[in-house]
Amino acid sequence: MKITVSINLGGYSFDIDEDAYAELKRYLRNLELHFAGEESSSEILSDIETRMAELFRTKITSYKQVINIEDVRQAMSIMGTPEDISDNDGPSAGEKFSSPGYHRMYRDTEHRIIGGVCSGMGAYWNIDPLIVRIIFVVLALGGGIGVLVYLILYIVLPEAKTTAQKIEMKGNPVNIHNIKDSVKKEFDSVRKNMKL
Amino acid sequence: MDLENTKAQMRKGILEYCILSVLSRNACYASDIIKELKEAEVIVVEGTLYPLLTRQKNAGLLRYRWEESQQGPPRKYYELTDEGRTHLADLDKSWKQLVESVNQIRTR
Numbered sequence: 204m205k206i207t208v209s210i211n212l213g214g215y216s217f218d219i220d221e222d223a224y225a226e227l228k229r230y231l232r233n234l235e236l237h238f239a240g241e242e243s244s245s246e247i248l249s250d251i252e253t254r255m256a257e258l259f260r261t262k263i264t265s266y267k268q269v270i271n272i273e274d275v276r277q278a279m280s281i282m283g284t285p286e287d288i289s290d291n292d293g294p295s296a297g298e299k300f301s302s303p304g305y306h307r308m309y310r311d312t313e314h315r316i317i318g319g320v321c322s323g324m325g326a327y328w329n330i331d332p333l334i335v336r337i338i339f340v341v342l343a344l345g346g347g348i349g350v351l352v353y354l355i356l357y358i359v360l361p362e363a364k365t366t367a368q369k370i371e372m373k374g375n376p377v378n379i380h381n382i383k384d385s386v387k388k389e390f391d392s393v394r395k396n397m398k399l
Numbered sequence: 400m401d402l403e404n405t406k407a408q409m410r411k412g413i414l415e416y417c418i419l420s421v422l423s424r425n426a427c428y429a430s431d432i433i434k435e436l437k438e439a440e441v442i443v444v445e446g447t448l449y450p451l452l453t454r455q456k457n458a459g460l461l462r463y464r465w466e467e468s469q470q471g472p473p474r475k476y477y478e479l480t481d482e483g484r485t486h487l488a489d490l491d492k493s494w495k496q497l498v499e500s501v502n503q504i505r506t507r
Contacts, residue, residue, distance in 0.1 A: 247450050250429065251446060281444065283443070283446035288444065
């Protein structure tokens with residue numbers, strides 16, 4: 204047995220399962236963010252809601268009175284994800300929401316040998332971390348100053364933990380598009396490693 | 400290069416032209432436009448249509464009126480404006496030229 208929610212979608216009334224409602228709400232919210240930069244965004248969203256309501260109405264019969272999560276997912280695949288809908292002539296909301304490309308130096312602990320200091324510096328300047336490591340080793344051999352500098356940097360530079368920080372480390376704007384790409388890349392590399 | 404992405408870009412480019420074409424034959428609802436575009440496989444996901452429709456309306460190429468419906472809230476009924484018709488005629492010419500150009504390159 205499930206709890207249902209009563210919704211007004213495009214002027215039509217539906218009873219919808221609680222979990223389906225949560226997913227639908229998330230989807231509509233994503234679309235809202237996606238179109239936020241556009242003129243008439245509320246009109247576009249309203250049209251989309253109306254269309255989804257039309258799709259849902261075909262699902263309701265005397266035998267099936269409630270919209271469930273399959274219905275919502277099917278409607279979502281028919282309408283498309285924000286990426287599918289994304290067009291490049293209109294101002295992309297993804298770009299509007301990006302932090303203005305803060306370029307900060309972090310410690311890149313994902314690619315570290317000791318503490319990720321050299322990786323982080325390499326990411327910031329977009330050079331091979333190996334070059335930075337060589338410089339440090341040379342400085343360390345030449346009187347130990349390299350070790351001191353390294354320790355200071357290790358303490359001062361924060362670790363790039365979140366996806367947003369990892370993007371900032373390279374100086375790219377943090378927007379939905381880049382975050383999605385980063386997460387996808389990580390996922391793919393984990394998957395490759397697991398395939399051995 | 401992402402093949403799907405290239406194909407999607409090609410389709411998106413002609414979508415506005417196709418919308419105007421459909422409406423040039425008769426005024427209709429958004430769902431009718433979707434039906435035709437889907438049948439012709441110009442559109443894959445329906446969501447692509449709505450920002451374009453709104454933009455074209457804002458540009459004065461089409462207009463809508465609200466049609467009452469017995470089964471629920473009123474629906475938008477779209478038709479081409481005169482400006483839309485001129486625009487479409489222009490696009491017709493462009494399309495013919497484009498097809499000729501591409502065919503010339505393809506079949507050399």
